[in-house]
Amino acid sequence: MMNQPVHTNAEFKEQMKARNRWLWVIPAAGLITFVLGLYGEFGMDSPLSDKMLGVYTGMGLGLFVVGVVLTIRNHRIMKDEAKLKAWRLKYTDERNIAISRKAWQIAAIVLLAGLYLGGLIGGLFIPVLVDVLLCGVCLFLVAYAIAWQVLNARH
Amino acid sequence: METRIQALRKENKVTQNELADAVDVTRQTIISLERGRYKASLVLAHKIAQYFGLAIEDIFVFDQEDENI
Numbered sequence: 001m002m003n004q005p006v007h008t009n010a011e012f013k014e015q016m017k018a019r020n021r022w023l024w025v026i027p028a029a030g031l032i033t034f035v036l037g038l039y040g041e042f043g044m045d046s047p048l049s050d051k052m053l054g055v056y057t058g059m060g061l062g063l064f065v066v067g068v069v070l071t072i073r074n075h076r077i078m079k080d081e082a083k084l085k086a087w088r089l090k091y092t093d094e095r096n097i098a099i100s101r102k103a104w105q106i107a108a109i110v111l112l113a114g115l116y117l118g119g120l121i122g123g124l125f126i127p128v129l130v131d132v133l134l135c136g137v138c139l140f141l142v143a144y145a146i147a148w149q150v151l152n153a154r155h
Numbered sequence: 156m157e158t159r160i161q162a163l164r165k166e167n168k169v170t171q172n173e174l175a176d177a178v179d180v181t182r183q184t185i186i187s188l189e190r191g192r193y194k195a196s197l198v199l200a201h202k203i204a205q206y207f208g209l210a211i212e213d214i215f216v217f218d219q220e221d222e223n224i
Binding site for chain 1: 175179180181183184187193195196198199
């Protein structure tokens with residue numbers, strides 16, 4: 001989860017601060033999406049369906065709330081040395097990292113299978129699903145191949 | 156992988172929490188190591204060996220067949 005190995009609370013705090021500097025992106029993106037959704041719903045004659053406007057406002061509000069909650073939580077953790085240590089261990093413990101990697105692998109396989117089957121079966125009823133979901137599979141595989149090459153060159 | 160961590164802990168009257176604290180891992184990792192459900196990395200094996208003042212191979216039992224050695 002973290003980029004550099006950390007061994008002390010001070011190092012972990014620095015990493016958390018660095019992450020917090022970018023955390024505003026989540027609530028900001030959420031707020032923009034939410035406002036656009038509201039504007040489409042009440043401010044103008046939008047060509048979008050009520051469902052899509054609901055998705056925009058719902059997703060936007062969700063992202064905004066998550067971003068704010070994460071920011072507050074991180075600030076609280078950074079102020080409390082005991083909590084900071086518990087979180088440091090949680091994120092740097094090698095067994096937890098191994099479990100997390102394994103969980104990502106399993107989730108990736110389930111995602112790929114879901115996209116593939118969803119595209120093939122869903123495409124029978126809604127043809128555009130084949131394009132969208134199989135593009136998702138291709139995007140995943142291309143991202144994997146690029147990441148593999150980059151990491152292989154670095155390590 | 157089989158380890159002698161539990162026996163060494165008891166010999167030295169060290170709790171799982173104390174060992175976990177000393178080698179910078181969670182208590183759950185120590186439990187998993189003791190039960191042989193998790194294989195420690197070289198760094199963690201080294202830290203544990205250093206903590207007990209022993210060599211890695213005195214604590215971690217390598218099964219030649221399992222490890223394909």
